[in-house]
Amino acid sequence: MKQVGIKRYCHVKNNKVYLDGALIFEDVQNDTMKSFLKSAYRNFKIKYPKFFKMDEISKLGFLAAEVVLQNIQKNNIRESEIGIVLANSQSTLVTDKVHQESINDLNNYYPSPSVFVYTLPNIMIGEISIKHKFRGENAFYIFEHFNTEFVSDFIDMLFTDGKVKACLGGWIDQSEKDYEAFVYWVEHYDNKVFCPEHTGALVRKLYEKF
Amino acid sequence: MVYFLSDNIISSLGFSTNENFQALLAGQIGIRNIDDKKYYPDPFPASIVDTDLLDQNFNLTETSANYTRLEKMLILSIDDALKKTDVDVQSKRTGIIISTTKGNIDLLEPQHQNKFDKNRVLLWRLGEIIGNYFNNPNQTIVLSNACISGVLALNIAATLIKKGSFDNMIVTGGDIVSSFVVSGFMSFLSLSPKPCKPFDLERDGLSLGEGAGTIILGNQSQDPNKIAVMGGGSANDANHISGPSRTGEGSFIAIKKAISESRIEPTSIDYISAHGTATDYNDEMESIAISRAGLEEVPVNSFKGNWGHTLGAAGIIETVAMLQEMRENILIQSAGYSQHGVSKEINVIRENTKADLNVCLKMASGFGGSNASLIAKKIKS
Amino acid sequence: MEELVEQLKVQIIKQLNLEDIEPEDIDPDEPLFGEGLGLDSIDALELIVLLEKEYGIKIENPKDGQKVFFSLNTMAEFITEHRKK
Numbered sequence: 001m002k003q004v005g006i007k008r009y010c011h012v013k014n015n016k017v018y019l020d021g022a023l024i025f026e027d028v029q030n031d032t033m034k035s036f037l038k039s040a041y042r043n044f045k046i047k048y049p050k051f052f053k054m055d056e057i058s059k060l061g062f063l064a065a066e067v068v069l070q071n072i073q074k075n076n077i078r079e080s081e082i083g084i085v086l087a088n089s090q091s092t093l094v095t096d097k098v099h100q101e102s103i104n105d106l107n108n109y110y111p112s113p114s115v116f117v118y119t120l121p122n123i124m125i126g127e128i129s130i131k132h133k134f135r136g137e138n139a140f141y142i143f144e145h146f147n148t149e150f151v152s153d154f155i156d157m158l159f160t161d162g163k164v165k166a167c168l169g170g171w172i173d174q175s176e177k178d179y180e181a182f183v184y185w186v187e188h189y190d191n192k193v194f195c196p197e198h199t200g201a202l203v204r205k206l207y208e209k210f
Numbered sequence: 211m212v213y214f215l216s217d218n219i220i221s222s223l224g225f226s227t228n229e230n231f232q233a234l235l236a237g238q239i240g241i242r243n244i245d246d247k248k249y250y251p252d253p254f255p256a257s258i259v260d261t262d263l264l265d266q267n268f269n270l271t272e273t274s275a276n277y278t279r280l281e282k283m284l285i286l287s288i289d290d291a292l293k294k295t296d297v298d299v300q301s302k303r304t305g306i307i308i309s310t311t312k313g314n315i316d317l318l319e320p321q322h323q324n325k326f327d328k329n330r331v332l333l334w335r336l337g338e339i340i341g342n343y344f345n346n347p348n349q350t351i352v353l354s355n356a357c358i359s360g361v362l363a364l365n366i367a368a369t370l371i372k373k374g375s376f377d378n379m380i381v382t383g384g385d386i387v388s389s390f391v392v393s394g395f396m397s398f399l400s401l402s403p404k405p406c407k408p409f410d411l412e413r414d415g416l417s418l419g420e421g422a423g424t425i426i427l428g429n430q431s432q433d434p435n436k437i438a439v440m441g442g443g444s445a446n447d448a449n450h451i452s453g454p455s456r457t458g459e460g461s462f463i464a465i466k467k468a469i470s471e472s473r474i475e476p477t478s479i480d481y482i483s484a485h486g487t488a489t490d491y492n493d494e495m496e497s498i499a500i501s502r503a504g505l506e507e508v509p510v511n512s513f514k515g516n517w518g519h520t521l522g523a524a525g526i527i528e529t530v531a532m533l534q535e536m537r538e539n540i541l542i543q544s545a546g547y548s549q550h551g552v553s554k555e556i557n558v559i560r561e562n563t564k565a566d567l568n569v570c571l572k573m574a575s576g577f578g579g580s581n582a583s584l585i586a587k588k589i590k591s
Numbered sequence: 592m593e594e595l596v597e598q599l600k601v602q603i604i605k606q607l608n609l610e611d612i613e614p615e616d617i618d619p620d621e622p623l624f625g626e627g628l629g630l631d632s633i634d635a636l637e638l639i640v641l642l643e644k645e646y647g648i649k650i651e652n653p654k655d656g657q658k659v660f661f662s663l664n665t666m667a668e669f670i671t672e673h674r675k676k
Contacts, residue, residue, distance in 0.1 A: 038610075049609075049610065049611060049629070051610075052608045052609070052610035052611075053607070053608045053633075079448065080445060080463050080467075084446070089332065089334055090332065091313075091332070091333050091354055093331070093332070096312075096315065096318060096390070097318065099390065099393075099394065100318045100319070100390060102393075103389060103390070103393045104319075104320055106247065106251055109251060109393075110640055110643065110644045111393040111394060111396065111397040111640075112397060112637060112640055113394075113397040113398050113452075113633050113636040113637060113640070114607075114608070114633050114634075114636075114637050116393075116394035116395075116397055116398070117398075117451055117452050117577060117633060119312070119390075119394065120311060120354070120356045120577050120578060121354050121355075122354065122355040122356050122576075122577075122578040122580060123356075123451050123577065123578045125355075125446065125578055125580070126446065126451045126577070126578030126579045126580070127451060129446040129447075129448040129579055130448050130449065130450070130451070130579065132448075133448045134446060134448060135445050135446050135447070135448050135459065135460060135463055136445060136446070137443070137444050137445070138355060138362075138444050138445075138446050138578075138580055139353065139355060139362060139366065139444070140353065140354055140355045141351065141352060141353055141354075142332075142333040142334050142337070142352040142353075142354050143334055143349070143352070144332075144334040144335075144338075147349065150349075150351070153373075153375070154366070154369075154370075157369050157370075157373050160373075161369065161471070163443065163467065163471075397636060397640065398636060399636060399639070399651070399652070399653045450631070450632070451633075452632070452633060453632055
């Protein structure tokens with residue numbers, strides 16, 4: 001019998017935020033991703049000025065993680081035992097194009113370090129880690145579609161190897177036209193959490209809810 | 211147990227593990243001045259793979275399809291590694307994992323935009339192209355985790371084999387030097403105007419490099435002198451997205467995890483292949499992590515003085531070099547180092563030295579506060 | 592120089608994405624790093640880009656930046672002396 005369960009999950013898409021399947025915030029007025037993320041930030045009273053330095057996809061991942069982790073009990077799990085395993089299909093392509101734009105014209109050549117640093121998908125893992133002081137295993141995978149079977153198997157392996165006692169998993173993606181985030185918190189039953197067993201099938205079912 | 215079966219390195223120093231290792235033994239530096247506006251408005255040092263040799267080698271494969279620079283390197287690298295084993299790349303029990311930071315990022319440049327379909331720049335598509343070339347039936351796993359990708363991919367591959375998902379894993383990594391990346395590092399003022407000098411007092415930044423590396427791992431080895439992946443770990447500094455933790459937090463935790471999973475005594479570690487990028491902060495941080503782990507006396511070097519920082523390839527090619535050092539029982543001088551330049555008295559290798567190498571540690575760090583370590587050990591038959 | 596200081600306030604807020612800060616919130620004598628606005632190493636590099644882009648001044652070594660970017664006033668003084676634009 002598996003020892004690991006999904007305790008919380010969050011979706012952010014179509015300018016809506018859902019926690020454990022329930023709509024907790026929506027903003028139909030703001031039509032850009034940037035303005036939606038700002039209004040969500042204000043709504044959840046996240047006091048973290050560094051948020052505004054992040055690129056859009058990192059803000060998205062950060063926000064989804066904040067929602068999942070708000071008031072969560074970490075039950076004496078050590079920082080080094082909390083992992084983050086994320087994936088997406090575009091890597092950081094939208095931000096990549098911003099950086100590329102800044103170097104296309106040799107006569108107007110001003111690459112920006114604060115843009116460039118966000119051209120790596122694992123930076124959002126870094127941002128979440130910094131805010132929550134998570135110091136455990138990291139991995140960022142790129143798949144065409146969210147391979148829930150692989151990611152959940154991998155997270156399970158981290159648990160059975162004793163490398164993590166809790167793990168944030170998720171799919172955080174952004175293309176020119178659209179964005180979506182699905183983030184979930186997986187914990188070992190040792191911590192007396194009563195929640196559905198973590199399986200690839202359950203992750204897929206929850207992911208596809210919206 | 212998971213064994214290292216075969217490997218390949220493609221870099222400015224050659225197209226095979228052997229060629230590269232001979233160059234490392236001779237202290238060769240593949241970093242040279244690049245004066246070409248397609249990379250950057252001003253000249254800068256970098257380690258570039260010889261394009262003519264790359265194309266010549268690739269033409270021998272006689273494929274008619276078009277492949278990008280990075281794809282050619284990865285394909286040649288995997289091909290060479292496969293030739294040295296009887297691993298069946300077409301088997302469902304053989305997986306492929308690619309480690310890369312930016313993949314085919316040169317396809318974003320205006321002059322490259324219509325050469326391939328617009329999905330080609332996507333990393334999953336790169337995975338598909340490579341997997342299809344070899345007719346591998348599995349979905350290629352793509353890992354993009356900054357500069358720890360290579361070491362992390364090896365750890366992940368070993369885990370997948372241990373857990374029975376695959377019998378063999380082809381772990382390949384690569385990145386190219388591109389205007390995208392050069393301009394980015396320039397904006398960080400982190401590139402040295404000369405070939406980089408890891409751990410040296412006068413170090414003043416890193417040198418970029420490109421290349422591809424492949425390591426094939428498997429759960430069986432006929433080699434009487436096998437080397438096994440004993441364990442590994444990764445950890446986040448949780449401190450800053452580009453600067454490493456001043457106390458080497460994540461790096462230290464990753465070392466501890468690798469040691470713990472390997473069930474070895476820290477005192478049995480014979481050698482460390484460090485990340486050693488030659489930036490002020492990285493090398494200092496790494497020396498602190500090494501010291502905290504009680505490994506100050508252990509001989510350590512960085513290969514970035516020879517190859518530059520090859521990003522997604524780094525963790526792979528540097529591990530291959532470590533394995534070759536183990537096979538030949540020789541420690542290679544840390545290129546670019548002459549005066550000790552970090553606060554901890556770590557034991558940087560000053561000249562090629564014969565040594566009995568049984569248990570060795572590979573370290574890596576990267577943007578996003580990421581850190582990873584891996585331990586390899588000789589297994590006596 | 593006061594005009595330059597006001598201009599810098601607006602430019603810095605924009606370049607560094609200081610969302611909740613208004614120009615009047617920035618004291619031109621206050622340290623920009625550490626306490627003050629709490630800027631970090633990437634912000635310092637961004638200020639170097641700002642100097643080149645808007646004022647044509649190139650700083651090659653990030654350590655040289657420390658003195659220049661101590662406060663808005665030190666920045667303005669440096670720019671006044673070295674600007675090419």
